[in-house]
Amino acid sequence: MALLQKTRRLLEKLKSEASKGKVASCEETLVEIKLHLTSFAALPPRYEKTPTAAEELGLARECLEQAVVVSVQANDEQAFERNYLQLNTYYTDIKDDFMPASQQMLLLKGLNLLRLLVQNRLAEFHTELETIEPHVQNSSEHIKYVIQLEQSHMEGAYNKILGSSKSCPSPLYVSFAEKLNETVRDEICACSEEAYESLSLAEARQVMRFDTEEGLLAYAKEAGWVVKDGRVFFAAAEASTDKVELNSMDLIKNTLHYAKEIERIV
Amino acid sequence: MGNENAPGEAMDLDTKKQESTGPAAAEKAPIKVFDLLCQNVHLLEEAVHAKETSLCMGRLMRQTSAARKRMTEHDIAKLLKTKLPNSNEVQQTLAQFLDLTVTEDAKIAMETDDNKENDAAAEAVNGTVEGGKKEEKTSAATATPVHNRPTRASAVPECEIYVFLLAILKLLDSGSDEKARELSGTVVDWLQSFNRRTMDSLAARIYAYFSWSHERCGDDHLQGIRSKLLTLQRTAILRHDEIGQETLLNLLLHNYLHFSLYDHADKLRSKTQLTSNQHRNVHQFCRYLFYIGKIRAIQLDYTESKEKLQQALRKVPSGAKGFRITLHKWLCMVHLLLGEIPERTHFTTPGMRRALKPYFSLTQAIRKGDLKTFQQVAQRHWDQFMEDKTHNLIVRLQHNVIRTGLRNISKAYSRVSLEDVSKMLGLSGGIEEVECIVAKAVRDGAIEAKIDHANKWMTTNEASDIYSTFEPQQAFHSRIMFCLNLHNEAVKAMRYKPKEQKDKDSAEEARKERLQQEQEIASALEEDDEF
Structure with a gap:
């Protein structure tokens, strides 16, 4: 009992620290809380039916939720992944009638989806999405926001993604959304390389969303584009038009393979 | 319950099959159910004594399904009385679920039944059979030698399990x-x-119905048996119970996929090693392929998904109609997501046309590349798609619709303004969006085009002659590989009867003969070479 109260106090402390944005001290408190959590018997994977089981589980869930939030503030994707995986068990394995669903669940689920999108782990993104009920997908603004982003990403409607960071459903999403913008810019540049022969500097800046001309020039240098007479020429496109030479090694290998197999059949 | 409709899944693979074989068998053989069951028990006993139950399982289940429709509780009770008179435990357990207390009427009926049969048997033996009663008597006569040996039956626990299986089916x-x-x-x-290894095949059936009955009782129960199934699977692996492993793995995959836990399912699959890569049971293999295909589709690995689903479709027994339809649905989705248009025959197979209708209209919309029609179709059949759990895949398809539309445009026009493209595709986001979308399509190689930013138009490159590239060669290569693999798989899948001792001599002779023939051929070839 005493332990429960102690942990609860720590959680309060963590929350107040988090709201003030003291990331370093948050992490310290978090370590302490997690140590306390290990001594609760009702938590996974033990799931013992202690008299205070519901309370313990609820508290642990709240702590982990806060931990996820802290890792977003600390901008630590790895910590986020770790904490979220711990938390996810509470969302999937505990029945609603035992403990009411968390208010923050959809917010954090959406956040996790966004993280997977930023890291370009699309397979996991979709597996995760499958676990969310269709009616929730349509009703929750958090989930809907991320789904919209993913769709634009697939279609190539990058301008929509760039515009969307302003309409984040929660301030927690902002940092990931900004990261997504960076990835998207790289994508735009890669696409432009193929789609245009040349662009004037001003156009290129507008298309690729560089704030300054210097930024664009630096990027162009890195990508190996030629800047001449105030226009950017994309060299990569020319290289790809060259016909590949006959790959005789593969041809020989294949033919020999056929011969061997046919011999086996005959 | 709702699932009753959607079970192209799991269990219904065999229920459907049984239903289709049921009536045919019933017409052909008007044998009494009880006799049929006795025969089955006898078959099982023999198999157990020969220590090889997996081979006779097919026959056993076929005959059981023939009896299943007409079977009554009374038959089971009678079977229990005659075949397993010594197992009180079985009787007590069953009595809780079935009405085993044979009522007076039934008892008399049963006794007279027995008497009649005995009489008939006696008559048959005496050879004084009269024309009118002939049919009934002969059937009885064939059955009597079977159920006159109750003492032997009780020695085999497999029979007890078989009776349980019958009881579960009945319930x-x-x-x-x-x-x-x-x-x-x-x-x-x-x-x-x-x-007991001879128990494995029967146990696997029991597991299947264990899971199915829980599923019919609701999601909570199905979820509840997960750890039980895992334990069973562990035991099956330790005991090298291959059929049990296959069945349980499929049940677990089904369990996870039922709750959309694709991640769990994939992890379980990747961590499970089947002791031999070859599946023992075609039905189980089929299901396994289907589950893998589903998982891969969700994980965006469409190529592999297509491969698995196609393989499953080739192996699926023709009677399993529900399963077939589900396979068709998923295969259609995967085709579309790959940017291919499924063949028309996919949708016109008799008996499936209605079920596949939503998918057909979807395909039509995508083929036209018309975003509006696509959205309408998706809206109209949304409930159906939800039920099939393909709704998320449908959402993903939107991007394919745009691609197809774009490809059509790029084929038709050598130069077209981006504004027109936007109108034709029915996009709402303005020129900037179209420009981005076209750029991405160019990069992904969907269209061969260039964008002129200053003039806001898109120029299509001259289509290069595909036969000057390596494309045909590669296509040819993959087909050759497919055929060669098919041949090799076929060779591997061939099975031979274990050679018995007495055959050995003749086999030896045959081998010598073959060797001689080979030598002759070789010398003939050498001669050829010399010429």
Whole structure:
């Protein structure tokens, strides 16, 4: 009992620290809380039916939720992944009638989806999405926001993604959304390389969303584009038009393979 | 319950099959159910004594399904009395679920039945058979030698399990799902106490109905048996019970996928090693392929998904119609997501046309590349798609619709303004969006085009002659590889009867003969070479 109260106090402390944005001290408190959590018997994977089981589980869930939030503030994707995986068990394995669903669940689920999108782990993104009920997908603004982003990403409607960071459903999403913008810019540049022969500097800046001309020039240098007479020429496109030479090694290998197999059949 | 409709899934693979074989068998053989069951028990006994139950399982299940429709509780009770008179435990367990107390009328009927049969048998033996009674008597005569040996039956626990299986089937057929669930639970616990390889095939069937009965009782129950199934699977692996492993793995995959836990399912699959890569049972293999195909589709690995689903479709028994339809649905989705248009024959197979209608309209919309029609179709059939759990895939398709539309445009026009493209595709986001979308399509190689930013138009490159590239060669290569693999797989899948001792001599001779022939051929070839 005493332990429960102690942990609860720590959680309060963590929350107040988090709201003030003291990331370093948050992490310290978090370590302490997690140590306390290990001594609760009702938590996974033990799931013992202690008299205070519901309370313990609820508290642990709240702590982990806060931990996820802290890792977003600390901008630590790895910590986020770790904490979220711990938390996810509470969302999937505990029945609603035992403990009411968390208010923050959809917010954090959406956040996790966004993280997977930023890291370009699309397979996991979709597996995760499958676990969310269709009616929730349509009703929750958090989930809907991320789904919209993913769709634009697939279609190539990058301008929509760039515009969307302003309409984040929660301030927690902002940092990931900004990261997504960076990835998207790289994508735009890669696409432009193929789609245009040349662009004037001003156009290129507008298309690729560089704030300054210097930024664009630096990027162009890195990508190996030629800047001449105030226009950017994309060299990569020319290289790809060259016909590949006959790959005789593969041809020989294949033919020999056929011969061997046919011999086996005959 | 809702699932009754959607079970192209799991269990219904065999229920459907049984239903289709049921009536045909019933017409052909008007044997009494009880006799049929006795025959089955006898078959099982022999197999157990020969220590090879997996081979006769197919026959056993076929005959059981023939009897299943007409089977009554009374038949089971009678079977229990005659074949397993010594197993009180079985009787007590069953009595909780089935009405085993044979009522007075039934008892008399049963006794007279027995008497009649005995008489008939005696008559048959005496050879004084009269024309009118002939049919009934002959059937009885064939059956009597079978069930006159009750003492032998009780020696084999497989028969007890078989009776349980019959009871579960009966309960499921008569709609008492709750009872079936409880009974199957008891039987599964009971099975744990045996470690007999001859039990494996029967046990696997029991597991399947264990899971199915729980599913019929609702999601909570299905979720509840997960750890039980995992334990069973572990035991099956330790005991090298291959058929049990296959069945349980599929049940677990089904369980996870039912709750959309694709991640769990994939992890389980990747961590499970089947002792031999070859599946023992075609039905189980088929299901396994289907589950893998589903998982891969969700993980965006469409190529592999297509491969698995196609393989499953080739192997699926023709009777399993529900399963077939589900396979078609998923395969269609995967085709579309790959940017291919499924063949028309996919949708026109007799008996499936109605079920596949939503997918057909979807395909039509995508083929036209018309975003509006696509959205309308998706809206109209949304409930159906939700039920099929393909709704998320449908959402993904939107991007394919745009791609197809774009490809059509790029084929038709050599130069077209981006504004027109936007109009034709029915996009709402303005020129900037179209420009981005076109750029991405160019990069992904969907269209060969260039964008002129200053003039806001898109110029299509001259289509290069595909036969000057390596494309045809590669296509040809993959087809050759497919055929060669098919041949190799076929060779591997061939099975031979274990050679018996007495055959050995003749086999030896045959081998010598073959060797001689080979030598002759070789020398003939050498001669050829010399010329």
